[in-house]
Each structure stands twice: as structure tokens, then as C-alpha cells.
Amino acid sequence: MNITLRVWRQPDSDAPGKMHTYQVADVSEDMSFLEMLDVLNEQLTIDGEDPIAFDSDCREGICGMCGLVINGLAHGPGKNVTTCQLHMRSFADGDVIDVEPWRAEPFTVIKDLVVDRSSFDRIIQAGGYITAPTGTAPEANSIPVNKADADAAFDAATCIGCGACVAACPNGSASLFMAAKVAHLGLLPQGQPERHSRVLDMVDQHDAEGFGGCTQIGECTAACPKGIQIDLISRMDRDVLSAIAHRK
């Protein structure tokens, strides 16, 4: 099939950017979306033009490195997939496809479709961990964990930190990202001692980074490649309230 792409090009974070149009011919439906961009980049290189910069690494939906807004949707039209898992069989001959970077104030564009997501690491630094220095751990089976809690903790822990929730949210909130970590650790017995400080510190950092507040619109869950559920945000809000109550 033949595709028309309109791609956001921006030389660096200071320069203005704009959409450029490219024609890509003979696209196979077995190609992934990023492989289609690879093919275009090969052509641009041969023609002596600057290839389009975009992030990707594992190309199997787990590292969270890739992320494009495709036709206005974070990670494109697929359900529960990352950009690298999107295949061209989701498109048709003659389609015109818009490709843009994640848009959110804390996610500065570095070049073309590559953005800075270091704010996510700083949110984790603020409290997204369980303090368990190496060598201090008790025998693993000494603390049984109810299977339902373990499974729910796992579901929350599958977040890949890609940032699609932020890109999809009209408020530019990272609440889903944060709530997933708060739930993962807060559902486990090991996570209880720091449960209150964790949630308050993470929320403070989130706000300091310039992410917006959550108004329960739900675009985040719809865009999340891992299907992280929005009710985790309410769970986090309850944790915040209980933490504040305990702080007094």
C-alpha cells in the first residue's frame, strides 16, 4: 500500500517545529509502524536528507522507549499496544497519517519525535520504591502474600513508563503513571511502612514537574498500552487523604 505521512520535524528543543509531508510507497501490512518509518529513513538518508528522529529500543512493547501520537492518538489506533507493536495492517492504502511527539509541558521535545521524560524518573526518586538495601532481606516465603493482592500488585506494576497517559490527558497529568506505582507497592505487605510518605512525596514531585491535575476524564486508561485502570487513581487519592490524616 501507499501512505502519506505528515510528520512533526523540529531540529532541537529551541527551534520551532512544523509538519512535513512524505510519501511512502510499497508498504507491507506485515511491517510494524516503526519499520515503516525505518524504510522512510533509509530513503531520506540515501537522498541526503536528515532522517526522522524517534525513540525505540525493545520493539516488543515492554521497554517504554517508543511513543508517537498517531492521528491524534497516543500510540495510535491499536488497543493495548505501544507504537512499536502497531502494525501497518491497521491502515489502508492511500491513508494520510499524522505523526507527532508526546505533547505535554514537562516533556520537552529534544528533536523531531523524541521527548525528554526524565521527570518520570524524578517522580520515582521521590518515593517510588521500597527501602530494602541489598543483603537485608528475610527468607522470601516468610511473608505469604494473598494471591489476589499479589495479582493486583502485578497488574499495576506492568506500567512501562512510556508517558502515553500524559500525552493523552487534556490536563497533561501523570496521575495514572504515579497511581500505578503507588498501587503496586501499596498492595504488598513490604510496601506498608513507607506507604504514606511515598504517596505524598510522589504527588509533590509530580506537581513540581508541572504535570496537571486529574479530573477523571479517562483518556489515560484508553491510551495505556498496558491497560492500567483509572480506578487506581481514586485509590491513590484515598492514600493521599489517609496520609494527610496520619501526618497531623
Added chain:
Amino acid sequence: MSVNLSNYYVDGDPIADSSAPDVPLHETWDQRRFDANLVNPANRRKRTVIIIGTGLAGGSAAATLGEAGYHVKNFCYQDSPRRAHSIAAQGGINAAKNYRNDGDSIQRLFYDTVKGGDYRSRESNSWRLAQISVEIIDQCVAQGVPFAREYGGLLDNRSFGGVQVSRTFYARGQTGQQLLLGAYQALERQIAAGNVEMHTRHEMLELIVAEGRARGVVVRDMVTGEIETHMADAVVLGSGGYGNVYFLSTNAMGCNVTATWRAHRKGAYFANPCYTQIHPTCIPVSGDFQSKLTLMSESLRNDGRIWVPKEGGDTRHPRDIPTAERDYYLERRYPAFGNLVPRDVASRAAKQVCDEGRGVGPGGRGVYLDFASAIERMGRKAVEAKYGNLFEMYEQITGEDPYEVPMRIYPAVHYTMGGLWVDYDLQSTIPGLFVIGEANFSDHGANRLGASALMQGLSDGYFVLPPMISNYLADAPFEEVGPDHPEAVAAAEAVRSRIEKLLAVNGSRTVDSFHRDLGHIVWEYCGMERTEEGLVKAIDLIRELREEFWRDVKVTGTNEELNQTLEKAGRVADFFELAELMCIDALHRDESCGAHFRAEHQTEDGEALRDDENFAYVAAWEFGGEGGKPVLHKEDLVYQNIQMKQRSYK
């Protein structure tokens, strides 16, 4: 052997591991830890350690050394330490916990590892790995890694290839992700505490060796192009494996050999480069545009049955082929282990049936992995609970529903057992340069068992490196060496001129096109099956292609910007040099062992035929200088606790 090997390399002095204490095997690690020197907490802050990599190995090491109070500088090429390729590991991590009460023990895990590695690994290292395995699970659970649990709330296990016990811990199909997030979170805690300085989007391009010790690295800031020099008291490489030399592999796009290769050129020996693991269960290649291959976890072999039609050219729908006309070739050939034979055996068997013309799918390069009996036996729900995400992944990529139609799979490059040579302390032949995780060669011999790489990465990073690097740093302070030391200046200069050279070629072919061609050569001649004739040919082809690369590659843009083409070009340039050494290593090892299968050496029924008399050693290669021949140093492998046998899984 008809070819004159002295055309390819020269023999050097033997090499030995002198740091494992001479005590009974099961006491080795305890004794070594006891003998190790300690660094007083007040002095730790004064010692800087550079760690390249934030995977299971590098991330866990950086967190642990940060906790201990060292000043750590940690680097990765991704935008966050959480994205190291360890994140992609699916199946699980081994530990000799014996929670199933099925006869497991440290000794059995040790035995399985050495046997699985086809008697080409060091006894001392494999024992230590098995011993530490139990502590790893404790550590990860304490961090909140959500391993799968049973209804009683205790940890669950499953089985992996090459073993008859159930000792693999897992977190659905995302074990690597969960383990890495545990290490990442511990690391972020140390970053917040100011103990670890994190440098993301920075690629190490040169090692600095000054006054006889590894003292720093030269890195490129991948956003601005700035070339930076970082100095330290010791350098640790946890930079992962080099499977991307084959172009197509299950590794991430950015996985590279540059960090270890640059160290090799500075004097670190490279051990057993030809030991590369081809994983039996990957999704087959579908077209020329393909950029990577996707693994289907080995755990699928717990319940999936592998088969091909008995007759070649049988194009019926798989469901229309009656059982009597199917060949469940693994179950037939290896009744004791069945579908759970080790990876090298399963991969080769798949290649054989496809070579016989019995392969399925486009191009005949595939075999079926069928869940029909499992669904019948356990019900669809149970299969979904165990493998749901893997089935979805398969469907997304192929457009086929594996609950209805058997999966089609084919072997793909997955893991590299070879890597920089290290002693028992994980120190390379350059004092002060330590190598951990997949980047070293240490524990798996000629073939790694499933679920043992995660174990090794975390064993190295959490438990082995920290006391061993302390032992080294106890001798500090070393000579005053700053960024203006001539060796540091020269290293930075070398990086700059190499970049300039790549940008100056301005030829007509893309980096990827060279990489793809290189990958074809290595896959064809140094892949699942190797022959003397093929390897000799491959070496010539690689040299020609490399020469063409430096004459005709096209790298657009400049250094002073985010330039992904330039990044790739530097990596591919190093892959060329590595590929040649891999082929030389494979050529010199005139036997079959584990994943290294020389067609000239096989038993009557096609199994790898070792030559213990002549090849029971580690081949540690020294860089022979620009255009010079590599120098072979042999480390003899002595087995005192295990009897070397023809591996049998029948």
C-alpha cells in the same frame, strides 16, 4: 583440519584464574568473601566507581554500591535506566530454593548449569551462581517484586529447559521487567540520596587505561554530541550482550558491543566470542524490512508441543493433519526431556527438520508449537492465565490466533555466552576493570540454560561485584590521574577522530544496509551450524564488507546534535571487528560443544561431539593491534566435582 590456522591468529601464554581460593568447591565463595579486604565506610565516599549499564547487572550493582556509600557514576544509552534490555526478559529466574520439594539443591543447580553449558564453564563460578541464587529471590521479594504466587500466598514455580525440577520463579511473562523495576527503584533511591550520579542518553565510546589501571571512560552525550571524559578509581561494564552482530536478534535495537569491544582493544581479553545462543522459540522472519525478532518465552515449552508434518511439502492446514502424520520430533528423539531439551538441542533439531524440507509457513522456515492438547487438558482459561500476554503478543505480530491455529516458531539469536574474560572476582585482564552480567563470559559455558541470565545478572550486581570491587578499592588511593592525563586526552581524541572519520565518508549506502549484510554473513556461517569452509569464507566476506563500509557508508548530519545514524554507525563499525573474531574463534574450536556446532563433529544421531582432550579450555583472545592477528590464551578447565560426560537428554 586443512586450513592453516596461523594465518588467523597466534598462540600466546596460558591464562589462569588465580583468585578463587583453593578450598573445597562449596566453601570457595565464603572463603573468598572472608579473604577480601574491606573499605572503611568513611573512605568509601572518596572512591568513585563508573558503571556502564543499568540492566539487571549494572542497575543492581549501582544501587548496592550506592547503598554502601561509594560515589557511583552510572551510564546508559536509553532515556531512563529502567529501559535496559533486561526489561524484555519474559520467562523467569532460577533459584535452588527447593520450594517444590522435588529434589532441587544448590548442587543440582550447579550440576545442571555445568552440564547445560556442555562442560565448558568454570566449576567455581557455576557453583557460586547456584549458591547465591537463593538470596536473589529473597532480595527481590523484599523490594516488592510481584512474583507469581499460589493460592496459599507462597511463591509459585515453573520448569525451564534442560532440567527436571521446577525452580523457575516468574512474574507472568514479564519477569525481567519486574526484576529490573526492583533494581531501578533501588537505584533511583540512591540517585535521590546523592550517592549515584545518573547519566542517561550517554554512550561509552572509549575506556581510559592509565598507569596500568582502568581509570575512566569517554562518553558521548547523545543529545548534544559533547564528548565527555569521566575519571574514577574503578570501571565496571554491565553493558549486555552482542547478539545484534547478527542484525536480526531478540535484542533491543540499541544493544551493542561497543563498550566491551573498546575495552578489548585496550587490553581486556575477549573470551569464547563464538558461543552464541540461538533461541528455539521465536516468531519467524516475515520480510526484508524486519528490524528485530520477537521471542516467545521458553516457558511455552512447558505446555506447548512442537511438531512438523511427517512428510515434506504437506501444505494442509495444521488442524487437518492427523496425529499419525505429525512428527513430534523432540518427544520422539528425547523421550526423557521431550519438549524441554536445552535450547541448543531444540534449535538445531528445528533447523534439521526444516533443512529436510518439512518446515512450515512461508519459506518453510518454521515449526509448529501447538497448544491444542494443553487447552484440552487444562482448559482455555488456565492456558490464558499462564500465557495470555504471550499469546496476545503473537497475535499482534502475526495476525493469527494461537488458541485456534498452532504458533509457528523458528530459532533466533538471543544471548551471547561469550564476553570479556574475568577471573573469579569478575575482574578482567585490565586491573580495575570489572565486567558483570551478559557482558562477561563467566558462568554459562557453551550454552546457557533458560532463566539463568537473570540469575547471573543479579548475582553479579547485588552480591558478587560489591565485595570484590571493595577488595580492589582497599588498595586505593591509586596514582593521581585526571582528565588531563595523556591517556585520557588520547582516548577523547580517538573518539573525536573516529566520529569525524565516519561523518567524512559520505558514501552511498546506509548503515542499516551494511549491518543487514553483516548479519546475513554471520548468521549463515557462524550461526546454528558452522563448518571450516564456511568460516574461512565468512572471514573474507566480513573483511571485504568492512572495507566497503569505511569507503561507502553514508552518515548524515553532524556530531553536535541528536544523531541516531551516527550512533548506529559507530556500533556497526565495532560489530565488524567482533564478527571477525567470532569466526576466528569458531574456526579454531575444532569440536562441537553446546551452541557451537561444527558440522564436522557430530555423533551418528546428529548431537554435538566434544573433544575434551584438546578443547576443554576457555579461549581468551587478546587484541592483536590494528591489522594484527589476535593472540589466543587458553584457560584450562578442570573438573573435580563433576564428571565430564557426553550430554544426554534422551
